[in-house]
Amino acid sequence: MSPQRTNTGRTMVEDVLGRQMTRKIWTGNFEKAMPISFQGFDLSAILPAVFYMFRFGKRRGKGKFIQVFGGTEGTLNERRRNATIEKIAAHLSSIPSLRGFNGEIEQAILGDLLLCFCLENKNRNSGRTEQIQRVAPVHYMASWIDLPDKVVNLRYVPEMIVAMLADQKGEHVQLNKDDDRTWFAVGRGFENNVLMHAFHQGITIRGELASRTSDRFAEDDHVGIDQLLMIRLAQQIGEAPDKLRDREGENISNQRPIAEKAARHFSEDIRRFIRSYADQIPRQTLVDMLESCVAIGLTTILTSMCEILFEWIKTGAIPILREQHSVPLFVDCSHGMDKKLRSLTEESFDDFCRRFEKLPVILMSLRLLDYVAIYDRNLSNLPISTKPYATDRLNLLGDLFHERREESKAIFYDFDRKSAELFEKLKEEYPEITEILGNYSTYPNHVLRLAEALTVLQGRENTQTNLLKCLNSTLSINQPNGIAVIRKTTQRQAHTGRKTRDARSLVFTDSVLDYLVHVHLLPSGNSHQFRSLSLKEFIHKIRERYGFCIDEAPPGMTISNELLQTNRAILERRMRDLGLLAGVNDAESMKRLQPRFKRAENNDHDIA
Numbered sequence: 001m002s003p004q005r006t007n008t009g010r011t012m013v014e015d016v017l018g019r020q021m022t023r024k025i026w027t028g029n030f031e032k033a034m035p036i037s038f039q040g041f042d043l044s045a046i047l048p049a050v051f052y053m054f055r056f057g058k059r060r061g062k063g064k065f066i067q068v069f070g071g072t073e074g075t076l077n078e079r080r081r082n083a084t085i086e087k088i089a090a091h092l093s094s095i096p097s098l099r100g101f102n103g104e105i106e107q108a109i110l111g112d113l114l115l116c117f118c119l120e121n122k123n124r125n126s127g128r129t130e131q132i133q134r135v136a137p138v139h140y141m142a143s144w145i146d147l148p149d150k151v152v153n154l155r156y157v158p159e160m161i162v163a164m165l166a167d168q169k170g171e172h173v174q175l176n177k178d179d180d181r182t183w184f185a186v187g188r189g190f191e192n193n194v195l196m197h198a199f200h201q202g203i204t205i206r207g208e209l210a211s212r213t214s215d216r217f218a219e220d221d222h223v224g225i226d227q228l229l230m231i232r233l234a235q236q237i238g239e240a241p242d243k244l245r246d247r248e249g250e251n252i253s254n255q256r257p258i259a260e261k262a263a264r265h266f267s268e269d270i271r272r273f274i275r276s277y278a279d280q281i282p283r284q285t286l287v288d289m290l291e292s293c294v295a296i297g298l299t300t301i302l303t304s305m306c307e308i309l310f311e312w313i314k315t316g317a318i319p320i321l322r323e324q325h326s327v328p329l330f331v332d333c334s335h336g337m338d339k340k341l342r343s344l345t346e347e348s349f350d351d352f353c354r355r356f357e358k359l360p361v362i363l364m365s366l367r368l369l370d371y372v373a374i375y376d377r378n379l380s381n382l383p384i385s386t387k388p389y390a391t392d393r394l395n396l397l398g399d400l401f402h403e404r405r406e407e408s409k410a411i412f413y414d415f416d417r418k419s420a421e422l423f424e425k426l427k428e429e430y431p432e433i434t435e436i437l438g439n440y441s442t443y444p445n446h447v448l449r450l451a452e453a454l455t456v457l458q459g460r461e462n463t464q465t466n467l468l469k470c471l472n473s474t475l476s477i478n479q480p481n482g483i484a485v486i487r488k489t490t491q492r493q494a495h496t497g498r499k500t501r502d503a504r505s506l507v508f509t510d511s512v513l514d515y516l517v518h519v520h521l522l523p524s525g526n527s528h529q530f531r532s533l534s535l536k537e538f539i540h541k542i543r544e545r546y547g548f549c550i551d552e553a554p555p556g557m558t559i560s561n562e563l564l565q566t567n568r569a570i571l572e573r574r575m576r577d578l579g580l581l582a583g584v585n586d587a588e589s590m591k592r593l594q595p596r597f598k599r600a601e602n603n604d605h606d607i608a
Contacts, residue, residue, distance in 0.1 A: 336487075
């Protein structure tokens with residue numbers, strides 16, 4: 001549906017539902033289910049924003065990157081385009097602390113180092129004259145660089161991560177007190193936050209804790225060239241960005257996703273990994289593995305949320321914690337080299353995507369019910385909290401949806417009346433919408449029928465496309481540290497000829513394998529040794545925790561035992577090549593995982 005038709009349709013909806021209600025429901029999001037915007041984002045740009053929010057306890061606002069490196073003349077877009085690697089290298093070469101880069105060749109080398117370690121061009125283009133789009137999380141001081149310049153472009157993902165890791169109560173994430181017991185303290189500096197502590201080498205706080213200029217570099221400290229370049233970039237900017245001051249507000253929402261079990265697993269994984277390996281793994285490898293951790297965690301949360309909402313639409317209830325499970329997806333361990341395995345994992349992911357594309361109608365149903373529940377006197381007075389988890393709220397909406405509450409009768413009558421009124425408004429220009437609104441046999445539920453019609457009127461392709469972009473982003477698709485790849489395929493159709501489509505397949509990159517092995521070798525309790533873990537146990541654990549199927553078929557799929565064993569054998573060979581597996585013979589019990597890196601000796605672990 002064209003944007004013009006969509007806007008016209010929205011105006012007609014406003015005439016029936018009212019401007020305020022339409023404004024609330026005319027979106028693709030529902031933060032009580034998952035507090036992000038279902039659109040594409042750059043996963044690799046998330047961590048610098050997370051550093052900032054942990055440091056200051058506020059959402060990041062405007063900084064001075066464009067002002068310092070893009071100049072002060074011209075429009076904002078022109079100044080953004082002026083802030084290129086070439087310009088930044090020329091600027092940095094003139095400061096005393098980076099002597100030796102004055103010549104043309106030397107500046108080219110400096111520019112390449114910046115592009116390799118610290119900054120990335122728009123669309124990941126190469127060259128030194130392209131517009132810069134993101135900053136890499138090689139050091140805490142990356143948080144001083146406001147890329148992207150609007151934190152909302154990260155779709156509220158940093159806010160959700162901070163809320164999950166901080167694990168507080170209340171409406172918003174608050175600054176921690178000195179005596180708070182937490183691994184991820186907010187606004188308390190570096191020593192009380194394991195993530196910040198891992199990335200703050202050479203930086204101390206001098207002056208007021210809340211000051212945006214109090215982070216200082218100790219010039220006699222030893223840091224890597226990648227970290228030093230990031231520090232010099234930040235020093236030229238002079239101060240951390242201001243807190244967000246627009247209408248969205250500076251506070252970090254404490255809303256968590258309803259996929260509570262997956263969220264807990266993510267928080268546990270990142271904490272244990274950082275505490276054990278931050279000082280042991282080379283910085284560039286650590287960043288790649290950490291981004292693989294984030295990709296696995298966010299993807300599992302998103303897919304689990306989807307399955308939970310499909311259960312909600314059937315039963316009206318959110319599954320309790322022990323009944324929440326990861327979505328089983330087949331993994332191609334050959335990374336596309338074996339065509340049969342690639343075809344199977346694409347089939348597995350296609351099955352999930354067909355379900356995933358139905359999610360917008362469920363989200364619209366939730367938004368409709370949530371809006372009317374806010375203004376129903378009986379429902380609004382119920383003592384139900386929505387933060388940090390909105391499980392009880394969604395259970396209430398489920399009771400309304402399945403007509404288990406007395407208030408459902410009036411709500412359904414009102415929705416049916418509005419559907420009839422909307423039918424009359426749209427029947428001349430939007431026959432496809434009125435066909436849905438008048439189809440009581442296919443959509444006997446008044447909420448679901450109205451939700452379906454409104455979703456199509458919004459532009460079903462737009463809502464589905466945005467959802468898939470969000471999924472691609474969490475997967476870090478086609479990236480060296482991601483967990484999926486995508487390719488264009490062509491299908492022959494009887495009436496429309498050839499049609500191309502995106503085929504996604506779940507894969508294990510080397511970075512993902514490295515991360516999964518190292519985090520699962522960590523022991524429970526206070527032991528400083530690695531746990532003994534066989535290949536068979538490892539495959540079972542990642543199936544249970546993340547839904548990754550290696551040597552068994554996901555439910556509903558038929559895969560020959562020969563192909564399953566081939567997939568397992570490829571995984572085993574790759575792990576041996578990476579130095580992650582040892583075994584003196586073919587006995588399963590003798591195939592044991594081994595780490596490439598040692599863990600820190602002074603850390604204990606309190607979670608299994």
